[in-house]
Amino acid sequence: MADKQISEELKEQISKLERPNIAVIGGTGVGKSSLINAVFGKELAKTGAGLPVTQEFCRYPGDEYSENVPIFIYDSAGYEAEKEKEFVEGVLNFLSNKKKEGVDKQIHLVWYVINASSGRVQEFEKKIVDNINQKGIPAIIILSQCDRAKEEEIDGIKAALEKFNLSKVYDVLKVAASPLEVKGKRICDPFGLEELVNKTVELLPDMYTDALIAAQIVDLRAKRPVVWKYISIAAGTCFAAQASPVPVGTPALIAAQTGLCMSIASVYGYREVGEFLVTIGSITAFNAFLTAAIGDLIGVLLPGAGLATAGGSASYVVVFGLTCNAVFEKLAHNNLQGSNKEEIKQYLRDSFRKEFEKYSLLRISSPEALEIMKKTFLDS
Ligand SMILES: Nc1nc2c(ncn2[C@@H]2O[C@H](COP(=O)(O)OP(=O)(O)OP(=O)(O)O)[C@@H](O)[C@H]2O)c(=O)[nH]1
Ligand SMILES: [Mg+2]
Known part of the structure; x- marks a missing residue:
């Protein structure tokens, strides 16, 4: 007995561990896929320099392993220059469609990623972030690749974000997921990942946090x-x-x-x-x-x-x-x-x-x- x-x-x-869905959104090459891999300690998503890598919204893990995983993460194609309109439409459609699928399937949190060394945020990004907020989805803004960003670039982005006057649910975090290697040596260890996990746990409803903690490795x-x-x-x-x-x-x-x-x-x-x-x-x-x-x-x-x-x-x-x-x-x-x-x-x-x-x-x-x-x- x-x-x-x-x-x-x-x-x-x-089976009671509810599974949160997190969507990772941002420009091409900002390091979305690298971030996912660093947080989950596995090569889930393909990454790379040069041409855009991720082509559409991809859910990790895919259907074949979905029984056993405590979390789903959606990696997305980054926006490319001059295709901002399509990008905004694509992201907003995706979020709306997921919402229609019900509480379990909708996106519960967005990690919006901006490359810190670019030193800038664009107007249409405000539109996306605002819209995410209007849909009631909490979002964390992640300044990526901070290992190679200058302080003034980081400050510049932070100042621009403040001007955008985004809602209080947002937090802005500095992260280096896959720091630069010079002559085969990393210039620093990855940083900001634990903070990202902690902040994520804070923003997700309680019922989802056990699942996230189980899935992350940092x-x-x-x-x-x-x-x-x-x-x-x-x-x-x-x-x-x-x-x-x-x-x-x-x-x-x-x-x-x-x-x-x-x-x-x-x-x-x-x-x-x-x-x-x-x-x-x-x-x-x-x-x-x-x-x-x-x-x-x-x-x-x-x-x-x-x-x-x-x-x-x-x-x-x-x-x-x-x-x-x-x-x-x-x-x-x-x-x-x-x-x-x-x-x-x-x-x-x-x-x-x-x-x-x-x-x-x-x-x-x-x-x-x-x-x-x-x-x-x-x-x-
Ligand atoms: N220095 C540094 N480079 C990084 C970091 N994260 C990613 N990169 C590099 O940036 C390039 C792009 O990374 P990806 O993770 O593929 O970027 P992505 O946002 O998924 O790109 P798309 O799939 O094309 O939208 C790769 O060459 C990574 O090695 C970081 O924290 N620091
Ligand atoms: Mg990618």
């Missing part, structure tokens, strides 16, 4: 509250009135830990690793993987293992959840892209053991203890 209950609840929680600590939600649902179920204590090593707890591991993996964008773990062969193989990594430590956590109390299974779930979080947080920091499966497997096995050992003395004997743990986890 308990296994079904836990995994069903997790599934339901995931601020890893921001993911913890979402991770905690998963851990606390799984652990809380162990204390629920009718849930019987879950014996460690039984299908019930294996199913719970598998679901929890996958959910946490997906918050860090490692859905594939989560699935890889789960599908190493089967859930039994995942269990064998864990037994090889941490099996001998479970006895430390639950002396005389076997039949656990509600507190015992909650402790196990929390320790396991915190372990998964630490493993995926580290994986995101260390970026193992390019490593082969065997290397990743070895890395995961080692870090599962190390992290599990670290947390294994934790005891969660009551719902109150769960609350205290929450605070420690979010503040540490």
